[in-house]
Amino acid sequence: MNSPIAIDRNEILKRYKTIDKYTHKGIQGHALIIGGSYGKVGAVSLSAKAALRTGCGLTTVFVPQCGYEILQISVPEVMVVTDDHEKYISEIALNLDVDAIGIGPGMGQKMATQKALHDFLSNNSLPLVIDADALNILSHNPSWIALLPPKTILTPHYKELERLIGKWHSDEDKLGKTIVFSLVNQVVVVMKGAPTYIVDGQTIYVNTTGNAALATAGSGDVLTGMITSLLAQSYKTIDAAILGVYLHGLTADIALPETGYQSFIASDIIANIGKAYLSLKK
Ligand SMILES: NC(=O)C1=CN([C@@H]2O[C@H](COP(=O)(O)OP(=O)(O)OC[C@H]3O[C@@H](n4cnc5c(N)ncnc54)[C@H](OP(=O)(O)O)[C@@H]3O)[C@@H](O)[C@H]2O)[C@@H](O)CC1
Ligand SMILES: Nc1ncnc2c1ncn2[C@@H]1O[C@H](COP(=O)(O)OP(=O)(O)O)[C@@H](O)[C@H]1O
Ligand SMILES: [Mg+2]
Numbered sequence: 351m352n353s354p355i356a357i358d359r360n361e362i363l364k365r366y367k368t369i370d371k372y373t374h375k376g377i378q379g380h381a382l383i384i385g386g387s388y389g390k391v392g393a394v395s396l397s398a399k400a401a402l403r404t405g406c407g408l409t410t411v412f413v414p415q416c417g418y419e420i421l422q423i424s425v426p427e428v429m430v431v432t433d434d435h436e437k438y439i440s441e442i443a444l445n446l447d448v449d450a451i452g453i454g455p456g457m458g459q460k461m462a463t464q465k466a467l468h469d470f471l472s473n474n475s476l477p478l479v480i481d482a483d484a485l486n487i488l489s490h491n492p493s494w495i496a497l498l499p500p501k502t503i504l505t506p507h508y509k510e511l512e513r514l515i516g517k518w519h520s521d522e523d524k525l526g527k528t529i530v531f532s533l534v535n536q537v538v539v540v541m542k543g544a545p546t547y548i549v550d551g552q553t554i555y556v557n558t559t560g561n562a563a564l565a566t567a568g569s570g571d572v573l574t575g576m577i578t579s580l581l582a583q584s585y586k587t588i589d590a591a592i593l594g595v596y597l598h599g600l601t602a603d604i605a606l607p608e609t610g611y612q613s614f615i616a617s618d619i620i621a622n623i624g625k626a627y628l629s630l631k632k
Contacts (some may be wrong), residue, residue, distance in 0.1 A: 351527065352546065354367050354556040357596050358609075359630075361555075365589040366630055369405070375472040378407030379582030381576060382448040384481070385455040386413040387463070388437035391420045393456030393482070393571040396430045396616050401452070404597070406582040410446060441464045442470040449507030450477040452578030454484030455571040464491065471497035477581045478502045481574040482510070489513035500536040501587040505574055509544045525554065538591050540577075542570060544597050550588050560599025565605055570615030573598045576623070600626040 356359065370377075381401040386394040394411050398421070401409045410429040411421055414437055421430045430471065431446070433439045440462040451474070451570060457463060471494060485506050488495055506514060511524075515531050516587050518524035525547065531548045532539050541547040544562065548555040576596035585593065601622035605614055 351522070351529070352552055352554060354554040355547070357555050357557045357559075357592050362596050362630065365593055367583075367585070369618045373407075375407030377581070378405060378613065379450070379584060380410065380446075381406045381454070381575070381578045381582040382410045382446065382451045383445075383578060384412040384416045384439070384442060384451060385452040385457040385484075386411075387413070387439070387456055387458035387460075388416050390458065391417040395421060395424045395570060396568045396571045396620070397452060397455045397575035397578070399425060399617075399620050400572040400623070401579040401582075402427050403620050404575065404579035404594070405627075406449075406579040409579075409581055412439070412442060412450065414440075430612040433466075433487060435462070437464050438567055441555040442466050448476065449512070449584070450581035452481065452579050454481040455574055457483040457535075459483050459487055459490070461564070470496055473575055477507060479578045479581065480580070481505045481570065485510045493559070495535050498535065499537070501538060503538045503540060503577060503581075503587060503591050505540040505542060505570065505577070507570060511539075511541060511586050519603075521552060522573070525549070528555070528574045535569050538587055540573075540595060545561060546599070548591050548595060550591075557590060557595045557599055560601055561602050561606060561611070563602045563609065563611045563614035564617055564619070565600070569598075569619060572577030572616050573617045577578040597623060597626045600629065604629070 383397045398411050412431045414433045438460045438592050515527045528549045539549040546557045580590035601619045604625050
């Protein structure tokens with residue numbers, strides 16, 4: 351097993367792209383976030399706000415009808431498309447020109463939602479980030495993993511990872527099983543935790559930013575929006591995963607002196623993305 355490559359400032363500066371003076375929102379990329387269900391629309395709101403703050407030009411969300419007003423009011427910059435169903439996603443029908451899609455936050459695992467995910471994956475070839483309930487649905491239906499486009503990014507926390515790859519008996523075993531999973535399925539796995547590892551086949555990266563303030567509801571939903579935004583901005587898959595994870599952690603390092611560990615919430619990640627980007631220029 352290769353030893354992990356540290357994701358530090360040097361690795362980031364090799365990958366980070368500055369913004370062209372003459373760019374416009376059409377060039378900056380269009381991210382789509384699919385998710386939400388009754389009581390968990392906030393996950394999509396966080397993801398979508400994070401996508402915008404990470405720099406894509408346009409963001410659309412696809413949510414059940416109960417998410418319509420919530421999203422229009424909580425994130426007016428976002429465009430909203432709704433499912434036919436009131437409380438959960440039942441059919442992902444969209445005709446949109448987007449550059450990358452993040453799917454899963456707050457989505458739930460109703461049978462109709464599972465079928466909707468299957469049909470969506472059967473027809474999709476755009477770059478994808480799979481998180482939360484979309485991961486759990488894949489764990490229930492492992493044959494559907496073959497429907498993912500090569501280089502799809504999966505962002506499981508350890509419980510979600512265990513559902514995907516089964517139990518491990520040591521940290522080395524966990525990494526070994528994840529490498530095999532990444533190779534067999536041609537996917538990039540962001541193993542969220544403290545620290546977060548990114549597994550791209552035999553190549554393993556370990557993040558150097560972040561702290562325990564991130565142990566708060568919605569911080570993974572924010573990460574999904576950030577990585578989807580970077581993919582929409584035409585970052586290569588592995589660069590989007592690396593830069594997203596690094597910036598996400600950096601927000602917590604920047605905010606910590608003001609918030610302390612306890613009062614930091616997922617919205618503070620979003621509020622500090624700007625400072626995280628600016629710190630790359632110093
Ligand atoms: N505002 C909203 O709308 C929000 C909506 N959300 C949405 O809710 C849905 C369910 O997502 P979820 O992750 O809470 O549930 P689930 O996968 O069962 O994991 C729970 C169990 O897994 C473990 N565990 C968790 N994290 C771990 C870690 N880092 N490292 C290790 N273990 C970890 C832990 O298990 P334990 O350690 O207690 O055995 C815990 O009990 C999903 O759609 C999500 O997007 C949330 O994002 C919150 C904000
Ligand atoms: N103690 C910690 N140190 C560093 N990062 C952490 C810690 N706890 C959680 N995180 C990060 O916070 C995020 C949590 O994601 P997740 O569990 O999916 O949250 P949610 O589903 O509530 O949005 C991951 O990026 C994880 O790496
Ligand atoms: Mg999560």
